[in-house]
Amino acid sequence: MSTATALQTDFDVIDGRDRSSFAYFEPHRYSPRDEMPDYSHLDALESQSIYIIREAFRKFDNPGMLWSIGKDSSVLLWLARKAFFGHVPFPIVHVDTNYKIQEMIDFRDYAARRWGLDLVVGQNEQALADKNTYPDGNASRVTCCSLLKRDGLQDVIAEEGFEAVFLGIRRDEEGTRAKERYFSPRDENFEWDFRDQPPELWDQFKTDFAPGTHIRIHPLLHWTEVNIWEYIDREQIPITSLYFSDEKGRRYRSLGCAPCTFPMPSEAETVPQIIDELQATTKAERSTRAQDQEAEDAFERLRASGYM
Helix, strand or coil: CCHHHHHHHHHHHHHCCCCCCCCCCCHHHCCCHHHCCCCCCHHHHHHHHHHHHHHHHHHCCCEEEECCCCHHHHHHHHHHHHHCCCCCCCCEEEECCCCECHHHHHHHHHHHHHHCCCEEEECCHHHHHCCCCCCCCCCCHHHHHHHHHHHHHHHHHHHHCCCEEECCCCHHHCCHHHHCCCEEEECCCCCCCCCCCCCCECCECCCCCCCCCEEEECCCCCCCHHHHHHHHHHHCCCCCHHHCCCCCCEECCCCCEHHHECCEECCCCCHHHHHHHHHHCCCCCCCCEHHHHCCCCHHHHHHHCCCC
């Protein structure tokens, strides 16, 4: 039995294949078990990601894992559960901007209870109290992201003392993220110098950094958007229904805050249909995220200053 097969079997025993009792699990959204496509190419991706998660947990004393409730971070959470056989041994962090779509928050709270997660919710309460946000008309979209997401994340990192944080970003998602490393250092101000990144050759990762360095860990860096959906299909991972076409023929491809994230026309009501749609599209994944369109280098500036 291969390592990947053994891992799959062990996790099946813990999690169970019958997810009918999970409130957000809709079996008709996935390929039937007896008609599952050949997803064997995902075994290597899964093994690499689980290796990185376990190595980081061994190396860093107090890690946390960021969970946005989106498809990528939900796959990352699933991999963490598999890596430790159903139990996630570190806190799961959600930065709540107060403007997330309500179904995302409902899904978060339900899944955290169901899976016994140590959920830590961070929020920039001062910016919200001051109404220094885009929806209140007092900030640009990029400034709003900086205050509610970047500063909210940095505050919870400081409060919880996280030495490192796992994030579900991918190289193919956006140009700035293509410059990332699996183990990515930030300075004492959480700022990222994308011009000075450690080399990562032949699966050799730098994990020793100067005191005061904060580390972002990216176990999904080598995955593609299609890989993510293939894995969701194979594992039948419960996700929010916002990703599927609604009665108006629209679905979300990327999830963020309600005022700055828009659905796109789509007839994809199942995961296989989403995969087919993505394989034919020429549109960028984050084309429906308004803050990315505010300035050409908006996202790069956000990430350099400590954004996710």
